[in-house]
Amino acid sequence: MVKGCSFIEKAGNPEEVFVPEEFTEEQLMIKDMVIDFCLKEIQEPMLKRGRELYATNEEDRAEVARLLEKSAELGLCGVAISEKHGGIDLDFNTGLIFAEAGAQGFSFATTIGCQTSIGSLPIVYYGTEEQKAKYLPGVASAALKASYCLTEPNAGSDANSGKTRAVLNEAGTHYILNGQKMWITNGGFADLFIVFAKIDDDKKLSAFIVEKAFGGITLGAEEKKMGIKGSSTVQVFFNDCPVPVENMLAGREEGFKIALNILNSGRIKLAAGTTGGCKFAIDKAVTYAKERKQFDTSIAEFGAIKNKIAQMIVHTFAADSAIYQVGRNIDLKTAEFKQAGEADGEAKLNALREFAVECAILKVKGSENADFVLDETLQVHGGMGYSMETGIEMGYRDARITRIYEGTNEINRMLSVAELTKRHLKSKEINLTQAGKKIPGILFKNMLPFTSTDEAAIIENIKASFLLISGAAGKKLGKKLVDEQEIVMNLADILAEGFLAEAAYLRVQKLKNKSMVEADQIKIMEKAVQVYLYDALDKVRKAGNEIIDAYTEGFNKKTMRYLFGKLTQRYNINAKELRRDIADYAYAKGGYPF
Numbered sequence: 340m341v342k343g344c345s346f347i348e349k350a351g352n353p354e355e356v357f358v359p360e361e362f363t364e365e366q367l368m369i370k371d372m373v374i375d376f377c378l379k380e381i382q383e384p385m386l387k388r389g390r391e392l393y394a395t396n397e398e399d400r401a402e403v404a405r406l407l408e409k410s411a412e413l414g415l416c417g418v419a420i421s422e423k424h425g426g427i428d429l430d431f432n433t434g435l436i437f438a439e440a441g442a443q444g445f446s447f448a449t450t451i452g453c454q455t456s457i458g459s460l461p462i463v464y465y466g467t468e469e470q471k472a473k474y475l476p477g478v479a480s481a482a483l484k485a486s487y488c489l490t491e492p493n494a495g496s497d498a499n500s501g502k503t504r505a506v507l508n509e510a511g512t513h514y515i516l517n518g519q520k521m522w523i524t525n526g527g528f529a530d531l532f533i534v535f536a537k538i539d540d541d542k543k544l545s546a547f548i549v550e551k552a553f554g555g556i557t558l559g560a561e562e563k564k565m566g567i568k569g570s571s572t573v574q575v576f577f578n579d580c581p582v583p584v585e586n587m588l589a590g591r592e593e594g595f596k597i598a599l600n601i602l603n604s605g606r607i608k609l610a611a612g613t614t615g616g617c618k619f620a621i622d623k624a625v626t627y628a629k630e631r632k633q634f635d636t637s638i639a640e641f642g643a644i645k646n647k648i649a650q651m652i653v654h655t656f657a658a659d660s661a662i663y664q665v666g667r668n669i670d671l672k673t674a675e676f677k678q679a680g681e682a683d684g685e686a687k688l689n690a691l692r693e694f695a696v697e698c699a700i701l702k703v704k705g706s707e708n709a710d711f712v713l714d715e716t717l718q719v720h721g722g723m724g725y726s727m728e729t730g731i732e733m734g735y736r737d738a739r740i741t742r743i744y745e746g747t748n749e750i751n752r753m754l755s756v757a758e759l760t761k762r763h764l765k766s767k768e769i770n771l772t773q774a775g776k777k778i779p780g781i782l783f784k785n786m787l788p789f790t791s792t793d794e795a796a797i798i799e800n801i802k803a804s805f806l807l808i809s810g811a812a813g814k815k816l817g818k819k820l821v822d823e824q825e826i827v828m829n830l831a832d833i834l835a836e837g838f839l840a841e842a843a844y845l846r847v848q849k850l851k852n853k854s855m856v857e858a859d860q861i862k863i864m865e866k867a868v869q870v871y872l873y874d875a876l877d878k879v880r881k882a883g884n885e886i887i888d889a890y891t892e893g894f895n896k897k898t899m900r901y902l903f904g905k906l907t908q909r910y911n912i913n914a915k916e917l918r919r920d921i922a923d924y925a926y927a928k929g930g931y932p933f
């Protein structure tokens with residue numbers, strides 16, 4: 340039995356977590372196939388062309404649509420679709436390696452991500468048998484190019500406030516759709532639109548499968564964007580577009596639920612994609628650092644560069660560890676739900692919902708890692724990083740969108756804390772009070788300043804810090820806590836640090852206990868965990884102290900400061916030396932080393 344958010348209640352068991360080193364030959368073949376596709380069909384032509392694709396240019400947009408068809412020939416557009424409907428129905432974790440590998444296709448990752456995720460999963464998960472049979476084979480073969488229309492000019496983060504309306508015609512055969520959608524990925528060539536609209540004066544959205552062929556659809560010009568320039572993004576206008584009643588997905592007013600649930604999947608896939616992008620960038624940074632000489636020295640030898648390379652690796656490693664642990668748990672939970680009698684789509688959805696907190700945390704971490712890693716990769720390249728010649732500036736621009744779509748990082752931070760609180764207060768699935776009762780014992784047990792063998796204690800303390808501060812803030816502010824967004828943001832960061840630090844630690848423990856990789860690699864991974872914890876403690880200290888300063892006074896403040904100070908005490912390691920060792924190891928391996 341696996342349970343979402345359980346990391347906050349208890350310590351994880353290394354024997355129970357999945358590590359990427361356990362991927363099978365078949366899973367790794369899929370990864371290689373995607374990378375091979377990206378190299379031959381995207382990277383090599385881009386080098387020849389001397390520039391990236393621009394969806395604003397008609398020929399390039401047609402090329403992107405053709406790439407989608409070519410990828411479909413290899414089965415890549417049907418990864419989440421059952422064999423019965425023309426797909427290859429990968430398990431969720433394999434779908435994540437697919438997303439990771441897809442990062443090597445640059446902006447095409449967004450195009451194919453939309454086709455295989457938000458643009459088609461609503462049908463996979465919520466469609467009737469007739470809807471699936473009618474549309475999914477076309478999505479798998481890319482004969483139908485798919486898009487997802489939720490956002491409107493005045494309804495972004497507040498997606499349920501959209502004004503697009505669906506009104507049943509007199510004959511009761513069609514909903515007539517009117518409205519305007521914005522920022523629609525794949526919109527420029529889409530044949531299929533998953534459209535969210537309100538029926539009459541409903542409070543909540545409903546969802547519809549809309550074919551371009553229905554008529555009444557016009558497109559705005561391609562958006563001129565900062566990055567992912569090859570990805571088509573347009574406004575879509577619905578003017579009396581007739582949608583057959585049988586094309587509604589699930590029930591009336593179920594659309595908002597569909598939109599949110601589909602985003603759980605999109606969020607963790609985005610994290611996998613950004614992690615793939617980080618690994619790719621680190622490879623480039625290492626190669627360039629080793630080649631480039633200044634002051635008669637390879638710049639790789641400079642401490643400042645080693646520090647950057649190591650930091651990029653450490654944070655990528657933690658995200659990589661957590662993503663596949665959650666992916667595996669989603670697969671296990673799906674199997675559990677199916678055994679309990681749920682249908683395939685329902686089981687997959689419920690499993691994703693179970694891990695909504697983890698998916699939100701990973702979206703934030705993955706996208707912020709991507710910005711950090713691409714920025715530092717550019718810096719390692721100096722002026723050449725700023726030049727279009729190396730492609731690094733493209734990666735830097737492309738990475739930036741990931742903090743905005745699939746729910747902005749502010750929304751995802753709030754969501755992670757709100758969802759955890761809901762599980763504690765409403766469904767009682769998680770008992771934070773009970774977990775908080777362990778704090779005195781933890782304080783007593785983990786008294787000494789941390790040393791290099793205290794990783795488990797530090798992780799326990801970070802989680803206890805979250806429980807201590809969220810518990811006290813919750814008591815003081817009650818329901819008003821959600822309005823104190825600065826506090827919520829800080830709580831989300833503490834929660835995320837506990838989760839990622841443990842994921843990285845458990846991965847290394849499992850590899851060590853089972854001697855799954857060579858001893859020298861384990862040693863470097865252990866160092867990566869230590870450096871991660873060193874950074875995590877800093878972030879937790881800052882976030883926690885800000886909260887304490889904001890809402891405690893007098894004796895209460897002193898007590899909280901004292902207890903929190905004990906939980907986040909100094910970690911006596913030489914982070915500088917550890918980072919140097921990690922960078923040297925990456926140099927020896929020629930890139931991201933794990």
Ligand SMILES: Cc1cc2nc3c(=O)[nH]c(=O)nc-3n(C[C@H](O)[C@H](O)[C@H](O)COP(=O)(O)OP(=O)(O)OC[C@H]3O[C@@H](n4cnc5c(N)ncnc54)[C@H](O)[C@@H]3O)c2cc1C
Pocket residue numbers: 453486487488489490494495496497521522523524525564567572740743744745746747748749750824
């Ligand atoms: C390239 C690109 C592709 C996209 N693809 C699609 C697509 O295929 N389909 C689709 O439907 N949408 C798509 N989007 C839309 C995307 O999901 C939205 O841009 C995103 O949800 C944010 O909405 P917004 O841009 O309206 O920003 P806003 O919601 O206006 O947010 C602006 C700022 O305010 C913050 N904010 C908003 N509400 C709150 C709050 N309650 N508390 C605190 N801070 C808040 C945000 O975090 C952000 O920093 C795409 C966007 C882009 C740029």
